[in-house]
Amino acid sequence: MGTQIEIDRKQEIFRELMGAMARPGRLTGITPSKVGILTDVLDVLLDHEVVFCVLGENKDLLEKRITAATGSMPAGIGSADFVITAACDTGDELYKAKRGSLEYPDNGATVIYYSAAPQGNKNNQDFIFKGPGIAPGSGPVSPGIPENELKKLSEINSDYPLGLDVVIISGNSLLCIPRSSKITGVK
Numbered sequence: 001m002g003t004q005i006e007i008d009r010k011q012e013i014f015r016e017l018m019g020a021m022a023r024p025g026r027l028t029g030i031t032p033s034k035v036g037i038l039t040d041v042l043d044v045l046l047d048h049e050v051v052f053c054v055l056g057e058n059k060d061l062l063e064k065r066i067t068a069a070t071g072s073m074p075a076g077i078g079s080a081d082f083v084i085t086a087a088c089d090t091g092d093e094l095y096k097a098k099r100g101s102l103e104y105p106d107n108g109a110t111v112i113y114y115s116a117a118p119q120g121n122k123n124n125q126d127f128i129f130k131g132p133g134i135a136p137g138s139g140p141v142s143p144g145i146p147e148n149e150l151k152k153l154s155e156i157n158s159d160y161p162l163g164l165d166v167v168i169i170s171g172n173s174l175l176c177i178p179r180s181s182k183i184t185g186v187k
Helices: 004-022 037-045 060-070 147-159
Strands: 051-055 082-085 109-116 129-130 165-168 173-177 182-184
Touching: 004 037, 004 165, 004 173, 004 182, 037 082, 037 109, 037 165, 060 082, 147 182
Parallel strands: 051 082, 082 109, 109 165
Antiparallel strands: 129 182, 165 173
């Protein structure tokens, strides 16, 4: 059982995550804690009942830290409930992530992209998101992950309701792209 401060922080992070999922493409600022935003978000989303996969550099170290902090265990990407990448480039691994089934589309994984420093789009191209929670005519968004990752996500999520939900943590900002969102402007 946590202290009231810990509980209040978890509720704050949970509300920010739900708000960001309800308003895809909207950048939300989060006040960093001593442990960092990534740890705060993982503390809310992960527990002993889910498994995760880490892609990219420092995989072993990050897996140990996540397991110690959340009680969640690492697994292969094909069975992971959460895929976490600090490198922001998943290569072809993202195609192996579980996408759910027609009976249980909610069994698709959530991908968490993380960068300690704010990242702009490397080619300065903004993208338009369309779908539930996005006002028609909403302006372009620079999600802060490479265009090739957006292209993969667009392909993977083309069979909605199957697909991947995405949480992007960049510096002190949070942006979500649920599988119901369509990404345009991807070549």
